Amino acid sequence: YELRRRRAFRPPACQVFAQPYTLLEETDRFRFSIDPEAERQLPSIIHNKVQIISGKAKVPKAVAERYTRRQNIGIVFSGGPAPGGHNVIAGLFDAAQRVNPENRVFGFRVGPDGVIENEAVEITREFVDDYRNLGGFTMIKTGRAKIDSKQKIDLSRETCKALGLDALVIVGGDDSNTNAAFLAQELVNDGIQVIGVPKTIDGDIQVRDDQGQVLCAVSFGFHTAARAFANAISGLANDASSDIKYYHVCKVMGRVASHLALEVALQAHPNITIIGEDLVDFVDEERLEKAAKENRIDYTAYGMTLRHLSRIICEGIVKRAGAGKNYGIIVIPEGVLEFVNEVEVFIMKLNTIIAEYNRTHDRDFHSAFPSLQGKLEYLHRLAQRSRDDSAFRLWNTRDEDLFNDLPEFFQEGLLTERDSHGNFQFSQIHTERVLMGLVQDYLNILKEKGIYKIGIDAAYFRKALAKAGLDPDRFGPALFQNFGKGHFLLTKAAIISAKTLRQELERAGLIGPEEKLPEVIDKIYKKTVPSFKVQEHFYGYDGRG
Template sequence: MALEKWSENGFLADAEEMMNNKSRELQARLAYSPSVCPALQGAYTRLERDDTVTFDLHREALLQLPGIAENPVQRILPVKVIEAEDKGRKKRRIAIVFSGGPAPGGHNVIAGLFDAAKEANPESEILGFLMGPEGIIEGMYQPLSRDQVDSYRNLGGFSMIRTGRTKVDTREKIILSRKTCKELGIDALVIVGGDDSNTNAAFLAENFLEDGVQVIGVPKTIDGDIQVADASGQTLCGVSFGFHTAALAFSRDIANLCTDAASDVKYWHICKVMGRVASHLALEVALQTHPTLTLIGEELAEYLDEERLAAAEKKGERDYTAYGMTLRHLSRIVCNAIVQRAAAGKNYGVLVIPEGLLEFINEIQALIIKLSTLIAEYNRTHDTDFHSDLPDLDKKMNFLRRLAREAEEKACISVWNQRDHDFFSDIPDFFKEGLLTERDSHGNFQFSQVETDKIIVGLVKDYLKILKEKGIYKVGIDRSWYENTLLREGLQPETFKSVLFRNGDIKEAPLLFKEHIISVKTLTLALEKAGLLQDGSVPPAILKVFRKSEPDFRMQPHFYGYDGRGSDPTPFDCDYTYNLGRTVFALISGGATGQMAVIRNLEKDVSQWEPMGIPLAALMHLEERKGKMMLVMEKKLVDVESKAFRAFKAMGEAWLAAGPGEDPCRRPDPVWLAGEKDKPLTLMINHI
């Protein structure tokens, strides 16, 4: 009865109107028309070989991809309608598939492809394979209509046709995929994905040659690890699509944490951002927000312990353990930052780390490689698999213990020896379980399944406890507060200053208790020696000041990943992906296959963008997968010699802000308000 009454009064109708999903931003997005670069503005284009761009082709690519290995780099140029060849206007049936995790802008790749195909020939059809590459294998698809495409323009996610992580990486899957494309009369297949997906695209292009089905790849990953430069260093693909949006989405949230930390003044926030192999997102977030401390994995990998090297050299020895970062030293870096800020009265801050940080720690990387090899070998030689046979940690540890014992008894070289086992046994159980977690479909260690932040926090807390006991880790006391606290109880601040503080004569700095004053007992002894006890006890005001100097380390963990990759794209990513879609059609209409669609000059205005096709085979190298060397697309790591990284390092001390004054945090613009000219800072700084 109550609902009926509310309905009669218009309550539900009003509430429904207030709760509808037609936000102002959604309406603005659907109405937004991406800018198009000059070469793609017309309905017709042509391809021109660009011999100024060269690659060092891996010999294995020549052997495994002979049909597409010699593909040239192709520039896309506009032509007049009267110059357009018939093949540019013919009716086509083009299929597109999303592969891997979502990245903001994917729908605009479809929109750009759809618009370009229909402009060239309104009878052309665009099909979407559903649920990722599984849709190709199983023949699951749907024709895409204009109304459907229009309803997703400039929106995030891959929900129009959805995505999946199935790989077309076996002979059986390739045969089924060829069968599907042949039955559907597909002229060209477009694969939108990351490095693994574009690796699949290369092998599909090779296998589809005899069927006449063209295959074009599109660079997608929020991790930012698809970047392409030729043999001479020319940048051809500055960044993959989705990176800018995800980084900005993370940055907005992390900037809010910077504000919260400076307001509540009692927490360190540890922010783990996606990036299993490369630290591009962590670097971009740092440039966007200026957090207290950011760890870049690629920098840690190049660390040299100069003191240990020098000590070994004096003995005429070479200490190979001095090369590369250890977990122990990593904890020291973080602790030093915490201690420095605490001394300045700032027992709070924001720490940013990449998801794959542990991969850059030599001792952990060695463990991961060894364990991955053992798991892969076990799976190859048993009817079941490692994780089914050994479901709990005790069974896995017993298995590893037997391997170590056998290696020692037989005095043979083994992947797993007693030294490995001893080191692994000392690791906390939750970390052991993380390192032994089931590998992904490629045999790769899944860093997102490991609580990296928990590992770092544990190490940091242990070392901070030592520093606290040594009197090194203390919170600086504001001088004015100290003086007012004592004066209110009739005490003279100057009388106690030289007894309590190590830096009482430095006027600008917060007051730091002397290192030997680490407890009420040692405080009492210091005052007793100076004759400053009141009735044999510590004055309440002094005790209050001492309690304030005692650090209470609290850390809040955060993970930034799925939220950012599901964000609606920035104007930059909207423009970028729409142009990529039109680039794909230009390559198809020009007869290309085995190419990846890219846009050169992304750091410049859209009017200077240059669409082109890069041969996928030229991007391949050999990499260890499941214990075997396989031909895959090479990932791009953060270049520690790049301008962006050097700018980041130059600002490290300023952003740590271990001194008086406010922290120099930066508030980035919201994703949609970023503006057409707002682009990834790493991209822009590298091209200054």
């Protein structure tokens, strides 16, 4: 019943589509600076103006004839699936049939490979009705191939001509739409339109003109993903505040964009959210001030390092612990490491090394060096080469030393195989494990320094001591650095163990050297000692490999 109901649902259409005719009208409202390289490679389409869809009740006869002429349209999915894909096909089919029942729509199977190999299926009323309002891209499947060579473009042109296509609709993300632009350039003289439909869960197709006006605020897929992830993380927050013993670290997909993590944060209100784009403009004012006093410039003060990022997270954890909350939710975008200085440099260098190897060898890099040890040995040879050849600077001995200091799992992640678009696969690297390992190490240091402590509710302290027959006003000043000044009490920095606790009480004359530590005091002390426990979660579609 539920499936039938879902298939029968008809989403409301924009008012403009209620008119018998919809026309495209150019507008000068939006202005863009033209990139010289884009202009060189896309000369026939780069100066296209933004077009506004307008609904018309009547149009001239010539326009009506052109509007209703018989057309063949192709559609293909590219990249990861997202809710709403089937309705793009349904909407296209319904509109084509409404304009002219003789119009035909063809779906290309398994992504761009279907276009290259002419693997097409005609979309019929029965076919499309089976998939209306259903998630996934199962109707015609999807793929990650790129139409990025003369041979592939020529084969795609042959496919379009064989099917008599007037237009090809490519549903995909930023890479897919970039690829679509190049294909449009190649097919423009053939009279075949290429139309890109922005689809990405990452939310990183946001078009703004030079005045900051937004053309594509939200792509389909993003809204559903944000809502689903926010609901799941909200439920996790309830768990965290119920068992009060874990930090749940939630890695949210989005590749190098933090839009999804930010939207989840706005909806679910986690305790800590890292936004990668904010790290780019980070300036360590303290380091700059220190360097200025020493009459020098500290360039490392610009941008975020892994160490500094981990310490920012630690600062939030310590503050929460001081308020009696040694638990919570941390949201991390999967691509946050690209915004960290040393990691970004490694990714760029390794991308270049792998691409150059693949360009000059018969076997690709990962086939030639299947093990981590083999990859490290190859990098070692490059580092040696940098010593012998001063002109070779891509990978030097300093790079090698820094890379060898990284945990093995992190090395494997940085050397993982790139996706079909040549992008680093952030979903394949344990970002949260890298960060939390550094966080754990620094929290241990802060614990030893007497900084990382769990605050004790002042009312609980008074109640517990009174019940045990002890005077809280006598013991409080000896135990706590802020006794009488706050809702949560923090033990003195010197109290970092049972021994130092005893020493403080003896110094205050509250117990003798041979006296046993009062049981209630021991119990309260143990409550102030934090144990940092983490549970890791990944939210997203891990299908990029």
